[in-house]
Amino acid sequence: xxxxxxxxxxxxxxxxxxxxxxxxxxxxxxCIAMATCSIASGSGKIFEYFKExxxxxxxxxxxxxxxxxxxxxxxxxxxxxxxxxxxxxFGSVDVKMARSIIDDFIKNGKTxxxxxxxx
Amino acid sequence: xxxxxxxxxxxxxGHIDPEDIADYISKDGYAALGKCLTGSREAVIExxxxxxxxxRGGGGFPTGKKxxxxxxxxxxxxxxxxxxxxxDPGAFMDRSVLEGDPHSVLEAMAVCGYAIGADEGYIYIRxxxxxxxxxxxxxxxxxxxxGLLGKNILGTGFNFDIxxxxxxxxxxxxxxxxxxxxxxxNRGEPVMKPPYPAQKGYMGKPTNVNNVExxxxxxxxxxxGADWFASIGTEGSKGTKVFALAGKVKNVGLxxxxxxxxxxxxxxxxxxxxxxxxxxxxxxxxxxxGGCLTEKHLDTPIDYESLKQAGSMMGSGGLxxxxxxxxxxxxxxxxxxxxxxxxxxxxxPCREGNKVLYQLLNKITHGKGEVEDLKKLKNxxxxxxxxxxxxxxxxxxxPVLSTLDNFYDEYYxxxxxxxxRSKNCxxxxxxxxxxxxxxxxxxCKRACPAEAISGEVKKIHLIDQEKCIKCGAxxxxxxxxxxxxx
Numbered sequence: 001x002x003x004x005x006x007x008x009x010x011x012x013x014x015x016x017x018x019x020x021x022x023x024x025x026x027x028x029x030x031c032i033a034m035a036t037c038s039i040a041s042g043s044g045k046i047f048e049y050f051k052e053x054x055x056x057x058x059x060x061x062x063x064x065x066x067x068x069x070x071x072x073x074x075x076x077x078x079x080x081x082x083x084x085x086x087x088x089x090f091g092s093v094d095v096k097m098a099r100s101i102i103d104d105f106i107k108n109g110k111t112x113x114x115x116x117x118x119x
Numbered sequence: 120x121x122x123x124x125x126x127x128x129x130x131x132x133g134h135i136d137p138e139d140i141a142d143y144i145s146k147d148g149y150a151a152l153g154k155c156l157t158g159s160r161e162a163v164i165e166x167x168x169x170x171x172x173x174x175r176g177g178g179g180f181p182t183g184k185k186x187x188x189x190x191x192x193x194x195x196x197x198x199x200x201x202x203x204x205x206x207d208p209g210a211f212m213d214r215s216v217l218e219g220d221p222h223s224v225l226e227a228m229a230v231c232g233y234a235i236g237a238d239e240g241y242i243y244i245r246x247x248x249x250x251x252x253x254x255x256x257x258x259x260x261x262x263x264x265x266g267l268l269g270k271n272i273l274g275t276g277f278n279f280d281i282x283x284x285x286x287x288x289x290x291x292x293x294x295x296x297x298x299x300x301x302x303x304x305n306r307g308e309p310v311m312k313p314p315y316p317a318q319k320g321y322m323g324k325p326t327n328v329n330n331v332e333x334x335x336x337x338x339x340x341x342x343x344g345a346d347w348f349a350s351i352g353t354e355g356s357k358g359t360k361v362f363a364l365a366g367k368v369k370n371v372g373l374x375x376x377x378x379x380x381x382x383x384x385x386x387x388x389x390x391x392x393x394x395x396x397x398x399x400x401x402x403x404x405x406x407x408x409g410g411c412l413t414e415k416h417l418d419t420p421i422d423y424e425s426l427k428q429a430g431s432m433m434g435s436g437g438l439x440x441x442x443x444x445x446x447x448x449x450x451x452x453x454x455x456x457x458x459x460x461x462x463x464x465x466x467x468p469c470r471e472g473n474k475v476l477y478q479l480l481n482k483i484t485h486g487k488g489e490v491e492d493l494k495k496l497k498n499x500x501x502x503x504x505x506x507x508x509x510x511x512x513x514x515x516x517x518p519v520l521s522t523l524d525n526f527y528d529e530y531y532x533x534x535x536x537x538x539x540r541s542k543n544c545x546x547x548x549x550x551x552x553x554x555x556x557x558x559x560x561x562x563c564k565r566a567c568p569a570e571a572i573s574g575e576v577k578k579i580h581l582i583d584q585e586k587c588i589k590c591g592a593x594x595x596x597x598x599x600x601x602x603x604x605x
Contacts, residue, residue, distance in 0.1 A: 001140060003266035006274040007153040010144075017145045033133055035218040036250050037211075064142070067219015069133035070373025079133065 027060040028106055031079040031087075035068035042094070043076035049098050050078075057102060074116055080105060091116045123384055125351060126375045127359050128175075128212075128335040132219030137254045140261040143222040149267050151341035155230050156275045163234040164190060169345035171357030172337070176202055176293070176330030177405065177434040178510070179356070179423040182337075189235040189317040189327040197237035198326040199228050200316075201334055202298060203244035203251070206290040207406030208457060210437035212361040213331035215373055217244070217251035220335065221258035225268065225281060227337035232279040235327050240281040243298050245288050255283060290407075290461035294509050295328040297463065308465045309509035330435070332361055352378035356422035360433065366402075366440040367394045379420040382412055386440055397442040401525070405434030407454040407461075408514035410521025411447070430521040432514065446543035447526040448533055452480040454518040462511065469512030472503035476519055485546040488534035497523060542604045545589040549605045554579045556601035563593035563602065 004010050032038075032047045047065055054061050071077050074091025080101060081087040090101060090112075097114055104110040126132075135142035143149070155163045168183030189197065201224060205213040217224065228240040244252060259281055262268040270278045284302050291297045292307040299321050301307035320326025336358060340348045349357050356378040362385065365371050369391035376385065382402060386392070393399050401411040404421075410431035412419070419425050423433050441450065455477040464470045479496050482488050500516030500523075507513045523530060532538045539547040552563070552572075559577040571587040574580030582593070582602075594602045 001261065001265045003264065004273060005266065007157060010149060010153050010273060014144055014147065014150065017141050021145045031133065035215060036248075039250070064136045065138070066135060067132040067137050068215055068373075070129065070215060070375075071370075072372035073370045074372075077133075 024062055025081075026083050027062050028083065029062050029064070029081040029087075030054070031064045031066045031081075033068040033071075033075065033077045033079075034065040037072050038068050038075045038077065041075035045095065046076050046078065046093050046098055049095055050102075053098075053102055057107060059106060061106075071116060077116070082106065082109065089116045090114045123380060123389055124375055125359050125377050127339050127348075127351075128216060128332050128361055129219070129373065129375050130339060131223065132215055135220065137219055137221055138257050140222060140258070140265060140267075143220070147342055148222055148338070149226055151338035152226050152229050152233075152267065153273055154341055155233055156273060156277055160190060160234050160236065163230060163341075166341060166345045167234070167337070170340045170348040171345075171352070172333065172340060172348065173356060173423060174330060175332035175336070175360065175435070177408065177432065179433055182329060182333055185317065185329070186231060186234050186327060188315070189237075189325050192318055192325040194236075194325045196239075196322075196324045197235055198321045198324055199231045199235065199237045199240035200295075200298070200302070200321065200326055200328040201228055201240065201242040202293060202295065202328055202330045203242055203248070204286045204293045204298060205245065205248075205331070205435060206288070206293050206461075207408075207435050207437040209365040209439050210363045210406060210435045212363055212373055212436055214248050214251050215361075216331050216335045217248065218254055221251075221255045222262065223338050224331055224334045225255075225258055225262055227334035228281055229268065229272065229279045230337055230341065231327060231329065231334070233277055235325070237325075237327070238278045238280070240279065241284050241302065241321070242281060243284045243286055243292070243302060246285040247288055252283065252285075259283075289463070290457075291463045291509070291511050294511060297509065298328065299326065306463070308463045309511070311508065332436070353420060353422045355424050360421075360436055362436045362438045364390050364438050364440065366438075367397065367442040367445070368392070368440040369394055378422045381418050381420055383417040385421070385438065386417075390440070393440065393442050397444065399440070400443050400445055401441045401447065401450075403431075403439040403441065403450065403454075403518070404437065405432040405514075405517070406437045407457050408432060408510065408517055409434045410517045411441070411450070411525060413525045430524055431517070444541050444543065446484070446539050446541040447522040447529050448480060448484055448539075449541075449543050451518045451522045452477065452484055455480055455515070458511070458515040462515075466506075466508040466512060468503045468506040469508065469515065472499055472507075473512070473515055475499050476503070476516060480519070483530065483533045484539075484544040486533070486537040486544070490531070490534055492534060493523065493527075493530055548589060549584060550582055550587060550589060550591070550594055551603055551605055552580050552582055553601050553603060556599055558599055558601070560598075562596045562598065566592040566596040568592060 078090045172182045173179040292301045297307045297309040316326040361375045557579045564572040569588045571583045
C-alpha cells in the first residue's frame with residue numbers, strides 16, 4: 001500500500017475501499033475462520049478446498065481467511081454471504097459439507113443443515 | 120440464541136482478513152487515530168474518561184485515569200505497552216483479538232501514545248502465540264508501509280512505532296511491574312508500587328500499560344463517541360466484556376456481552392446450558408485469582424463490583440463452568456497447584472503460603488484431612504492475601520476462600536466422613552461390582568490395568584480394593600451398569 005500522507009488522504013482511501021466493498025456485495029463472499037483454534041480443528045483443509053473449487057463455479061466470489069467468530073464449539077466455521085443477503089454461518093464444516101455449501105447453498109440457494117443461528 | 124451479544128472488542132474478528140490492512144480500513148480502521156491527531160491530547164483523555172472504559176485485564180482501573188496520570192508526568196521519553204501475556208487457564212480472548220484484528224490494537228496504541236506523549240510502544244506477547252505474533256508482524260509492516268506507524272504519521276508530525284517483546288509464559292509477568300522487569304531483560308518479578316509505571320516504568324521512564332482487550336475497545340469508542348460507549352453496561356462498569364466460556368457448557372467459545380448480563384443468560388442462553396443437561400454447580404471467574412459463583416449468583420448482573428461482592432473478580436474473563444461431577448475441593452487444589460507453580464518466589468507469603476495451602480488441600484482430597492485443617496486454610500489464606508507483594512499472591516487464596524464460603528459442606532464431608540460427593544477424589548471413592556447385575560462377561564477384567572479384578576467367565580467378578588488404582592477403566596467398559604462408584 002502507498003504511504004498515506006495526510007488525514008484527508010486517509011479519508012479518500014477509506015471511501016475508495018468502501019465503494020469497492022459495496023461492489024463486492026454483488027459477489028458471493030466466503031469468510032473462513034483461520035485462528036489457532038480453527039486451524040487446529042482443520043480449517044486449513046476447508047480453506048484450500050474452497051480456493052480450489054470456487055473458481056470452477058459460475059459465480060463471482062471472494063474468499064477471505066479471517067480470525068475466529070468465537071464459536072469454538074463448532075470450528076471450523078465458514079461464513080457465506082450471498083449477493084445482497086445476510087451472512088450465514090456454517091459450523092463443524094468438513095469437506096463433504098463444504099461441497100454441499102457450494103452445490104446447494106451457493107449455487108442453488110437451498111438451506112442446508114449445519115447453520116449456526118443468531119450470530 | 121446469541122443475540123444478547125454486542126461485539127465491540129471483537130467487532131471485526133471473523134469478518135476481516137487480519138493480514139490485509141485494506142480490510143481493516145474498510146471498517147473505518149485508523150479513522151480514530153486520524154480523528155485524535157486533529158484534536159488535542161487532553162480531548163483524547165477526556166473522551167476516554169467520559170467513556171468509563173476500565174482495564175479489561177482484570178484490575179478494572181479506569182483507562183482514562185491511567186492515561187491522564189501518565190500524561191501528567193513530565194518527560195521527553197515515554198512508553199506505551201500492550202499486555203498480551205494472557206495466562207489465566209481457559210482464557211483466550213486476547214489471542215483471538217490479535218489473530219483476528221491486530222490493527223485495532225496497533226491503532227489504539229498509537230492513540231494512547233499521542234494522548235500521553237509517547238513515541239514508542241511495545242507489545243509484550245507470549246511466545247506460545249505464534250500465529251498472533253505472525254499476524255502482528257504483518258500488520259505492523261503494513262501499517263509502517265502505509266505511513267500509519269513511524270515518523271510523521273498522516274503528516275501531523277506525530278511519531279510512533281511499535282515493537283514486539285516475547286514472554287516465556289510466566290503467569291506473574293501479566294502483573295505490570297513484573298512485565299516491565301521481564302521486558303528489561305531481568306527476572307520477571309514484581310516490585311513495590313509506588314512508584315507506579317506511569318511515574319517510573321520501562322527503562323525508568325513513564326509508561327502506560329493496558330491489556331489487549333482494553334486497546335481493542337478504543338478505536339470504536341473514539342469513532343462512536345464516549346456517550347455511545349457509556350450507554351452500554353452498568354452504573355460503574357461501562358461497555359462490554361469478552362468472556363471465554365469453557366468447561367461443562369454446551370457452546371464453549373468466546374462471547375462478548377454488555378456489562379450487567381447475568382450468569383444465567385451467559386450459561387443458559389448464550390452457552391446453551393450445561394453439557395449433558397446435568398446440574399449447574401458453579402462457575403469460576405477470574406481464573407486462579409478469582410472465585411466461584413454459585414446457583415445463588417445466577418441472576419446477579421455481572422460487573423466489576425458485583426463479582427467482587429460475590430467473592431470473585433472479573434479477571435481477564437475466563438469463565439469455567441462446573442457441574443455436579445466437579446468436586447470443589449479438587450477445583451481449589453487445581454488452582455493452587457497452578458499458583459504454586461507460577462509464584463515467582465520473591466515474597467515469602469506467596470512462595471511458602473501457597474505451598475501450605477496446596478498441601479492442606481492435598482491432604483483433604485486424599486482423605487487425611489481434619490476439621491482443624493479447614494480453619495488453617497482460612498487463616499493462611501487471609502495472611503497470604505494481606506501480606507503478599509503483588510496481585511498474584513494477594514488474590515491466589517481466592518479460589519480457596521470462595522469455595523470454603525460456598526461449599527463448606529463439601530469440605531466438611533471430605534474431612535469428617537472422608538466422602539467426596541462428586542465422586543471425584545480418587546482416594547475417597549471405591550469401584551464396586553454389584554453381584555446381582557454382573558453377567559461375568561469379563562470386559563472389566565480385561566480393561567483393568569492393575570489386574571485388580573478376578574472372576575471366571577460367566578461368574579460374578581470382584582474388584583480387589585487393595586490393588587485398585589481407581590482409574591475407572593472398568594466402570595467405562597461395563598455395558599451392564601454393574602459397576603458403581605461409592
